Amino acid sequence: MQYRVLGTTELEVSVVGFGASPLGDVYGATGPEEGKRAVHLAIDEGINFFDVSPYYGISLAEHRLGAALEGRRNKVVLATKCGRYGGNEFDFSARRVFASVDESLHRLRTDYVDLLFAHDVEFGDIKQIVEETIPAMRRLQEQGKTRYIGVTGFPLRTLIRIARAVPVDAILSYCHYNLLADDLATVLAPLAESQGIGLINASPLHMGLLTERGGPAWHPAPSEMREAAGSAAEYCHHRGFDISDLALRFCFDYPGVATTLVGMATREQVRSSLRAFEAPADPQMVRKVRAIVAPVFNRFWPSGREENQ
Numbered sequence: 001m002q003y004r005v006l007g008t009t010e011l012e013v014s015v016v017g018f019g020a021s022p023l024g025d026v027y028g029a030t031g032p033e034e035g036k037r038a039v040h041l042a043i044d045e046g047i048n049f050f051d052v053s054p055y056y057g058i059s060l061a062e063h064r065l066g067a068a069l070e071g072r073r074n075k076v077v078l079a080t081k082c083g084r085y086g087g088n089e090f091d092f093s094a095r096r097v098f099a100s101v102d103e104s105l106h107r108l109r110t111d112y113v114d115l116l117f118a119h120d121v122e123f124g125d126i127k128q129i130v131e132e133t134i135p136a137m138r139r140l141q142e143q144g145k146t147r148y149i150g151v152t153g154f155p156l157r158t159l160i161r162i163a164r165a166v167p168v169d170a171i172l173s174y175c176h177y178n179l180l181a182d183d184l185a186t187v188l189a190p191l192a193e194s195q196g197i198g199l200i201n202a203s204p205l206h207m208g209l210l211t212e213r214g215g216p217a218w219h220p221a222p223s224e225m226r227e228a229a230g231s232a233a234e235y236c237h238h239r240g241f242d243i244s245d246l247a248l249r250f251c252f253d254y255p256g257v258a259t260t261l262v263g264m265a266t267r268e269q270v271r272s273s274l275r276a277f278e279a280p281a282d283p284q285m286v287r288k289v290r291a292i293v294a295p296v297f298n299r300f301w302p303s304g305r306e307e308n309q
């Protein structure tokens with residue numbers, strides 16, 4: 001495993017990060033025992049960065065991750081979030097942030113997290129995030145309940161607006177750097193670099209779209225994008241490999257982020273992520289697959305470039 005320092009923090013994180021949302025059954029039911037074994041295997045193989053949220057499975061993922069980390073807490077860099085508690089349930093008030101962290105620490109069976117994120121900030125009031133949520137998170141940092149703080153969300157424009165208004169240690173961006181999109185590199189990375197903010201890339205499989213199985217029913221991509229991703233998966237399959245391996249390797253190779261979070265809940269997924277990490281890079285195949293998906297993607301998916309115009 002390789003490790004990179006997250007921005008200007010003291011956190012050294014594995015290039016392959018463990019996204020724990022599938023432990024909350026957000027991609028379908030998973031076995032809790034298998035999930036625990038997947039966490040243990042990941043740690044044994046050197047994966048040290050784990051990301052979760054009270055929102056994933058409405059606290060189920062935190063419960064399961066906490067149980068799996070029992071006795072292993074000191075081997076991992078642990079991130080959780082606050083502010084999002086359901087599909088449409090958000091509360092970024094300082095009061096809720098304080099209570100939320102205590103609930104998360106209880107479920108995670110620890111007395112501190114390494115990173116606390118405000119979760120999906122575009123659904124909050126930006127003024128409140130800047131003037132109330134983040135200052136509350138800084139107070140938690142002073143109290144030793146979190147070592148660092150950051151924000152997560154989808155629109156790059158919103159993440160940038162917040163980072164310009166108030167210092168944050170890390171930004172978690174999803175679906176903006178993978179075989180389908182790479183505007184994280186052009187739009188967000190320059191700001192992060194200039195401000196010493198650590199970047200985390202999430203959803204390297206575009207929330208399941210870049211897999212042979214395809215995305216879950218709730219995936220926001222229109223049918224045209226699903227079909228294009230399906231064609232790309234078929235193209236890879238006929239050439240004897242799984243599109244997920246190519247998609248993961250593409251992300252692991254990008255040095256502009258400290259870690260790439262892969263959503264995992266089984267040992268097989270951990271093994272295939274590690275296989276993708278070890279596999280040789282194939283830039284020619286990346287170009288071919290991107291040529292299949294890019295034209296469709298550019299028409300249908302909100303782009304960070306446009307958002308910032």
Ligand code: NAD
Nearest residue numbers: 019020021152174202203204205206207208244261263272
């Ligand atoms: P992902 O792109 O990693 O896709 C996950 C899906 O792919 C799941 O169905 C999983 O079972 C499957 N999968 C995993 N490894 C595979 C492999 N090798 N081959 C085939 N299928 C595989 O999407 P994700 O889970 O949404 O993102 C990863 C993590 O990033 C999340 O678990 C979460 O921790 C974090 N995240 C955070 C935010 C946010 O804060 N707003 C948003 C998205 C993701």
